[in-house]
Amino acid sequence: MQPSPSDARWKPLVVSPGDDMARRLVSALAALGFADVPRLAEYPPLGAMEAAAARYGANICFLDMCANQEHALLLIPEAAPTMAVVSLNPQNDAEMMLRALRRGADDFLSDPSAAQVRTILDRLSAKRPAAGPEKSAVVCAVFPAKPGSGASTLAVQLASEMKRMGLERVLLADLDSMTGSIGFQLKLKSDFSIEDAAGDAPRLDDDLWGRLTMACGGFDVLLAPAVPTARIRLGQAGMLDLLRFLKPRYDAVILDLPGVAGALETACAQPAQHLLLVTTNELAALDAARRSVQFLERSGVDKSRLRLIVNRYTPRTGLKREDVRTALGLEPYAVLSNDYDAVQNAILEGKPVVKGTPFSRAVNSLAVALCGALPAVAAPRPGAWLSLLGRRK
Numbered sequence: 001m002q003p004s005p006s007d008a009r010w011k012p013l014v015v016s017p018g019d020d021m022a023r024r025l026v027s028a029l030a031a032l033g034f035a036d037v038p039r040l041a042e043y044p045p046l047g048a049m050e051a052a053a054a055r056y057g058a059n060i061c062f063l064d065m066c067a068n069q070e071h072a073l074l075l076i077p078e079a080a081p082t083m084a085v086v087s088l089n090p091q092n093d094a095e096m097m098l099r100a101l102r103r104g105a106d107d108f109l110s111d112p113s114a115a116q117v118r119t120i121l122d123r124l125s126a127k128r129p130a131a132g133p134e135k136s137a138v139v140c141a142v143f144p145a146k147p148g149s150g151a152s153t154l155a156v157q158l159a160s161e162m163k164r165m166g167l168e169r170v171l172l173a174d175l176d177s178m179t180g181s182i183g184f185q186l187k188l189k190s191d192f193s194i195e196d197a198a199g200d201a202p203r204l205d206d207d208l209w210g211r212l213t214m215a216c217g218g219f220d221v222l223l224a225p226a227v228p229t230a231r232i233r234l235g236q237a238g239m240l241d242l243l244r245f246l247k248p249r250y251d252a253v254i255l256d257l258p259g260v261a262g263a264l265e266t267a268c269a270q271p272a273q274h275l276l277l278v279t280t281n282e283l284a285a286l287d288a289a290r291r292s293v294q295f296l297e298r299s300g301v302d303k304s305r306l307r308l309i310v311n312r313y314t315p316r317t318g319l320k321r322e323d324v325r326t327a328l329g330l331e332p333y334a335v336l337s338n339d340y341d342a343v344q345n346a347i348l349e350g351k352p353v354v355k356g357t358p359f360s361r362a363v364n365s366l367a368v369a370l371c372g373a374l375p376a377v378a379a380p381r382p383g384a385w386l387s388l389l390g391r392r393k
Contacts (some may be wrong), residue, residue: 010121013058014039014081015075017067021088024112025062031114032121043071045300046240047271050136060084061123062109065096073103077244078242078271079106081136084124088112104244137171137250138371139243141272141316143257145289150280150311152181154336154363155256160352160359161367163218167251168221171195176258180224186216187350193225198238204245217352220250243271252371260292274370275301276333278309281319288330294376307333309366314338334366 012029014037016022022039028035038056051057061083067070072087079085080103087100088322092110096165100108106127107120140158144151152174159172173195184191192212200208213220246253255272275296279289289308310324313335325331339359346353353360 009125010034010060011056011058012037012060012062013052013056014062014064015043015052015392016040016062016064016088017042018064021064021066021112025117026090028112028114028117032118043068043075046071046074046078046300047302049075051084052119053079053082053241058083060086060121061142062086062088062112063105064088065100066090066341069096073099074240076100076103076105077240080106081244081247086120087123092338096108115139137247138252138274139247139255139272140252140274140276140370141255141257142276142278143259145277146285147259148178149278149280149285150343151276152176152185152256153347154278154309154311155254156182156185156278157352157360157363158367159219159221159252159254160217161364162183162252162254164355165364165367165371167371169250170252170254171222171246171250172219172254172256173211173222174224174256176224176256176378177229178258179228180256182221183223183226184255185347185350186221188214188216188223189226190214190223193223195225195229197222197242200274204242206249209245209249216340240271260295272305273305275305276307276309278311281314281324283319283323286319286324286327293330295326306330307370310335312336312338334362336362336366 012026012034014022015040016025016027019041022041026037038058040052044052049061053061062080063072063075063079063085066088066089072237076085076087084107085105087097087105087108088110089096089108090110097108106124109116109120142151142155144160153173159170162170171344172182173194175182176195197204197209197212213222215221241254260277277289277292279285293303293306294325296306308324308328308330310321310332313321315321319327321335323331337358339353339357342353342357342359353363360380
């Protein structure tokens, strides 16, 4: 079969634990001129689809639904922001096809023949005009090793600094349903909260989202529930739905979480590129940080995405930075000075910390490292120590 002009724009990735389905599909793609199509013989873990697309330069994913339907369904909204998704199901199961389409699949295929694959590629080419890479937000999950470590204060300042450094749209979302403090810190009140977003995640549109969020300092804020609740009705599927909606609309999404268990409970630990574990250098906080790291590792979270943030660093009253590294077996990603007066003044005023203060400068360096270099801004080397800015003598 002769290649179609539309074929040149597609770079396929096959995700299929089933050998027969994969063999037939790769053969059909080869007949259309696609040589050496990459294939994943196992489903990637949750949170890894975007990385897989980047690794293979893929812009269309053929996803086999048969081996583990529920896991495959969760992968669709992960892949959809960066790739076209075609669900594969040789059983021609109408209910499963509908579930896949609702999750964000672009099309479905039951017979992986060259003719059927050609039809789908031509249809998707007409549906998705050729364009540059789709926008996808940097997602940062911020959580304390121990309550009182300053994680929420850091989340507020990160949102502010990312806006200051030139990002057009930034979202700060408070997912701490029990003690959420973002509203208190920024003196905000709203009739809507993350609970409303969780309930409407599959049906969100720009109009509804605009009603749920509030503007503050140039960035958007989604508050925790006004009435404390034990947990947010979100779950793994709901969080993936919500992030699928948010990532094309924002440059950065900051998720403020109650702790390491909250990160896993709301499934934030999987899709977030950066997991910011915030601790102080006090012994009790560092022991809690050690336990948090162990918990994340046992839960299968990729440690390469974990960023240890040492907040309110005071070498006179706690462990020094070299001792922190030894105690936790983890290189701190950033050390933030104990800029007490500036932080307290900001909370009293209901604003982020003033630009130019030691804390603001340190968090700005952290924000650049997390988002990557922007014009005229030099990003620190990933994984290296950020400057210990404004440390008190």
